Amino acid sequence: MTFNPLKEKGVPLEKQLRSWHDIVKRPFDKHSIDCYSRTRQILMNGIEVEAWNFKHNLARICPDPEVKRILALSRRIEDMHQTTVNWLTPAEQSVLETTLGYEQVAVDLTSWLAQNEPDDYVRETFNFGLLEDFDHLYRYSQWAYMVHGINPDDILQGMTDVVIGRPTQNHHNCNGARLRNHYDKDTASVQTKVNILTLVSGEQQTHNYYAEHGMMYGNDDLRRMYGEICDVEEEHVTMYESLIDPTESVWEKLLLHEFTEVCTYYNCYKDEVDEKLKAVWEEFLEHEIGHLHVAAEIFKNKENRDPEEVIGGEIVLPCHFESQKTYVADILNNEVDKRLDGTEERGYTVIDELPLDWPSYKVQGIVNAEGAPTEQAVRLVSTSLGRDVVVADKKLINKETDLLERGLQPRPQAPNTVTVEEYKLMAEVKPADL
Ligand SMILES: [Fe+2]
Ligand SMILES: [Fe+2]
Ligand SMILES: [Fe+2]
Ligand SMILES: [Fe+2]
Incomplete structure (x- = not known):
């Protein structure tokens, strides 16, 4: 089935205002909502925040009063x-439940996008x-158990694994090294452009959520962990947005946002x-x-080009959610020791190929100076409760243990790093009796 939105009627912009009662609806029931309805709701919030924010930024550099007026009308609708x-x-x-x-959005959306991404370099970055x-x-699952006593599957519903990945204490890079090579606007596929914009929106809102909510807990270890992961999300926004061709015109970018x-x-x-x-999405x-339609008209007037040159004549699918356990386990087994190479090539390497002057070591030495809060989370749950909260996949944990045994932890070593013995202990503990 083909669906060309440029040929659909839609609702005209001037008929999109709604009443407060319609804008603020009754919330969903957290006990009965399907986990992937929740991930759609979380993602679409991020999409709307980006739409609103982009139009404000565009208006601030736009000298055309008529376009400014249209942006003012339409971004109010985005905000609603x-x-x-x-x-x-x-x-x-x-x-913590949210x-x-x-x-879960990040894991299952990124997995889906990677498998539907035609560009090898973009896929590797995903x-x-x-x-x-x-x-x-x-890491958050440990805290959700310690603070609220919940099993992560109350939220994840068994669709997404809860296992140690690339340890968060190793995610802290020189932010310049996070920058990637951008696609070429003239040759990249529409799928690539929409995939990246979707993921940037999701990661940006994840950053915003942690930045605005991490302080709502009193526990200093948890507050610090939100601060640590919030900063990684900032790195993720930097990484993914740098894939976008900066030479696209603002009108092309407006068109791509609405598309x-x-x-x-x-x-x-x-x-x-x-x-x-479903009624809301519809x-x-x-x-x-x-x-x-409005963005396409502006694009035609400003650039004298056919919008289909940019967005094609058919919809693309950028956010299908389904369980990705097999895909994630495969990437984890093969790529857990991958690192940013920190060179002009903007490529990737592996831990044991990193030079001693790798720029991210300096950053990690500073931010992890008193230990990484994400490692503290694991220590707290495994020492104070005497057991792990989740079913740990031994094979994957062993992979991480192997790396530690080969001395492949980043240098300088954070003083609070979980030791090889502790990782081994975690692989032995039984799932919590919840
Ligand atoms: Fe919108
Ligand atoms: Fe994250
Ligand atoms: Fe992220
Ligand atoms: Fe929109």
């Missing part, structure tokens, strides 16, 4: 969309980030199992088709 979507979150869903949802968010999920909204809402609508959420898809 954001309120509707984000406020479907129920009040009794704790910050956090597990954010990392896989690199994947193992980092996968580790975040493990990404159309594609993500279409994908959500197509997959949704919750009737209430309504907002119609709105976004209206936005796309």
Whole structure:
């Protein structure tokens, strides 16, 4: 089936205002919601935040009063969309529970994108980030148990594994080394452009959520861990956004933003199992088709080009959610010791090939000087409770233990690093009796 949004009618921009009662809907039930309805809700909030933010930034550099007026009207609608979507979150869903949802988005969305990404270098970058968010999920799961006494599967519903990935203490890089080579706007596929914009939006909102909510817990170890992972998400935004061709015109970028909204809402609508959420995705898809028509008109006027040159004549699917356990385990087994090479090539290498003057060592020496809070989380749960909270996959843990035994931890060693013996102990402990 083909779906060309430029040929669909949609709802005109001037008919998209809604009442407060319609904007702020009743939240979902956190006990019965499907985990992938929750991930769609989390992702679409990020998509809307990016849409709103982009249009404000564009307006600040836009001298054309008519375009400024259109941007003012349409970004108000984006903001109303954001309120509707984000406020479907129920009040009794704790910050840590929502956090597990954010990392489930990161793991399962990035896996899906990687498998549907035609560009090898972009795919490699997605896989690199994947193992980092996968580790975040493990660390937050320990705290969700320690603070709220919950099993991570209360949120993840058994669809996403909770296992140590590339340890978070090793994610701290020189942010300049995070920069990647960008795609070429004239040759990159539309799928690549939409994939990247979708992931940037999700990672940016993950950063924002940690930045705005990590302080809501009183425990200093947990506050520090939110601070540590928030900073990794900043690195992720830097990494993924640098894949975008900076020579695309602002009108091309506006077109791609609206097209990404159309594609993500279409994908959500197509997959949704919750009737209430499905109705929201359907309504907002119609709105976004209206936005796309407006952006296409501006693009035609400013550039005298056919919008289909940029977005093609068909929808792409950038956000299908399903369990990715096999894919993630495969990447983990093969790529856990991968590192940014820190060179002009902007490529990748492995731990034992890193030079002693690798720029990220200096950063890690400073930020991990008193130990990494993400390692403290594992120590706390394994020493104070005497057991691990999750089912640890021994094979994957052994992979990490092998690395530690080969002396492949980053140098200088953080004083609070989990030791080889502790990792071995964790592989022995039984899942918590929850
Ligand atoms: Fe929107
Ligand atoms: Fe993450
Ligand atoms: Fe991330
Ligand atoms: Fe939009």
